[in-house]
Amino acid sequence: MKDLLVITILGEDRPGLVAKISGALAKENVNIVDIEQSVIRNLFSMFMIVDLSTSEINDQKLNDILYSLAQELKLKLEIHPYESKEVEEAKKKLYNIKVIGKDKPGIVAAISSVLAERNVNIERIKMLSRGELIVMEMIIDIKANDPNELRRALIKIADEIAVDIIFQSEEKAKTRKKLIVFDMDSTLVDAEIIDELAKAAGVENVVKDITARGMRGEIDFKEALKERVKLLKGLPIEVLEEIRDNLVLTPGCEELVRTLKAMGYKLALISGGFTFFTDALKERLGFDYAFANKLVIKDGKLTGEIEGEIIDSKKKAEILEEIAKKENISKDEIVAIGDGANDRIMLENAGLGIAFNAKEILKKVADGKLTKENLMGILYCLGHTKQEYKK
DSSP, rough: OTEEEEEEEEEEOOOTTHHHHHHHHHHOOEEEEEEEEETTTEEEEEEEEOOOSSSEEEEEEEHHHHHHHHHHHHHHEEEEEOOOOOOOOGGGGEEEEEEEOOOOHHHHHHHHHHHHHOOOEEEEEEEESSSEEEEEEEEEETTTOOOOHHHHHHHHHHHHHEEEEEEEEHHHHOOOOOEEEOOOOOBBBBBBBHHHHHHHHHHHHHHHHHHHHTTTTTOOOHHHHHHHTTTTTOOBBHHHHHHHHHHBTTHHHHHHHHHHHTTEEEEEEEEEHHHHHHHHHHHHOOOSEEEEEEEEEEETTTEEEEEESOOOOOHHHHHHHHHHHTOOOGGEEEEEESSSGGGGHHHHHHHHEEESSHHHHHHHHHSSSGGGTTTHHHHTTTTOOHHHHOO
C-alpha cells in the first residue's frame, strides 16, 4: 500500500484535461488503479488512486511533475498517501435511492441524517436532473440494516420534506425494465370512475365511502365492488359514454405513456375498474394490454352485475405473471404503478413497485412513492435522462 497515492484535482472544465494528466502519469509508467471524474456546472473534478510500484520515480518526484502541470493548467491539486485498508466489495449491500421533487434547502441533509442514524454509508451522490424537478441518486451500503425498515424510514422522511423517493437494491435498479404496468383509477385517470358513475346514479356518498374503505384495505375488494355496482343498476349507457369521452387524465400521464411507448416499453393497464373505460384508454394511449371488470349491460342500462371473475389484488398479480410469461420477461424487468390496497400484490411482485399518490397500506410494501406532480420522474427511475425523453 505504501506505493499507492490519492490524487484529487479541481478546476475549470475544458477539453484535454484528462489526456494531459493521465499522459503525464503514463510517461513515468505510473499506473492508475482507480479513477472517477465528473463535471458539475463547468467545474472539473477528478479523483485517482495511482500505483508507483511500476515506476522508477518516487512520490516526491511525482509531486513535482504533477504540481508543475497543475500550475500550467490552472488546476488545484492535492496528493496524499493511500492509507485506507482494502474493502471487500462483495460484502457490501448496495442499494439505490432516487429522490424526486421540487428543489429546496435541506433535502440532502434530511435524507443523509436518516442514513447516518443507522450507520449507513453513502458511496456516491449524483444529481441526475435540475429544472422543474430535481432528481438525485444515492448509492448506499446499508450494512446490517433491514432494508424494509430503512425503506419505511426513508419514505417517512420524504413525506415530511415533501419529496418523492424510490429505494431498491442496486442489482434490481440496474436491471433493464421492459414492461410498465399501470392501475387506472387515481393513477392514469385523475378520479375514481365508479364514484363518477355513482354521482350520476344519485348514490355518490354511499359509493364514495365504500370506495375509500376498500382502497385503504378495510373491506374485501370483491364484496365492496359487487355492493357498489349493485347500486348502479338502471344507469343508462349514455352516462357511461359521456364519462368515458370526458375522462380527465392525471397531468403528464399522456406524455409519459407516449414517451414510454416510443422508447420501446410494453405497456399494460390492469384495473379493478371496468373494461368500458380501460378499452377506451388502451385505444387512446396505445397500451399493449388492458384488463378490467366487465359491467353487464342489458337494454342499454346497467344490470348492477359484473360478468366473470372479479379482478382483485390476487387476480392483478396473476395477470402480471401471465403477461410476463407471454413476453418472456422476468418479474425483475417489470414496473408496477398503483395507488390502493388492490395493487399491493402486483407491486410486491414487480421488479419496481411504485405507490402513486398512494394510501399508507401501499407505501408499506412499495419500493417507493411518487406524487402526481412528479409523474415524469418514472423515466428517471428507469435510468433515462431528460435529454432522452425530450427528443
